[in-house]
Amino acid sequence: MSLYSLALVISQFSLIFLIIWNGQIVQWDLTSLSVQLLGIFIALWGIYNIKIGNFNIQPEVKSEALVTKGIFNILRNPMYTGILLVFLPVAIRGDHLFLWIYYLLLIVVLILKIYKEEAFLKEKFGQSYTVYKARTWRIFPYIF
Secondary structure, eight states: OOHHHHHHHHHHHHHHHHHHHHSOSSOOSHHHHHHHHHHHHHHHHHHHHHOGGGOOSSSSOOOSSOOOSGGGGTBSOHHHHHHHHHHHHHHHHOSSHHHHHHHHHHHHHHHHHHHHHHHHHHHHHTHHHHHHHHTSBSSSTTTO
16 A cells, blocks of 8 residues: 555544544434435445455555446445545534534545546456446535
8 A cells, every 4th residue: 555545544534533523423313314324235235245355445446357247236335435525424413513513524535535546447447447437426426
């Protein structure tokens, strides 16, 4: 793992820790809880589709096959989608500005990881990744 990738992974987990430490993780109103459960479902669906042995927290690609089935038929980064959905209500319902700052920094870190990972995937899978990338969304359909 490169130093840059390591910094991104450490940043991601540090920001998640800060959000958990400073916020109320489970939001008990129906809308917030629904968003969080949707995030958990999407992330677990992604892990199921990619298989635990190919699950990777660093941008460098370790899988030998491009996963395009299941949730990966729609989203290229469902685990990141899940993370963002789980912590969105925490930031919205939080009682201080720092939760929003941590959440926005988490978005930036995840986007940087995505761009790094996409470069590796393009190098490893070539044209098949380009075709796959053209028909799917990075994190949220119709947004990004």
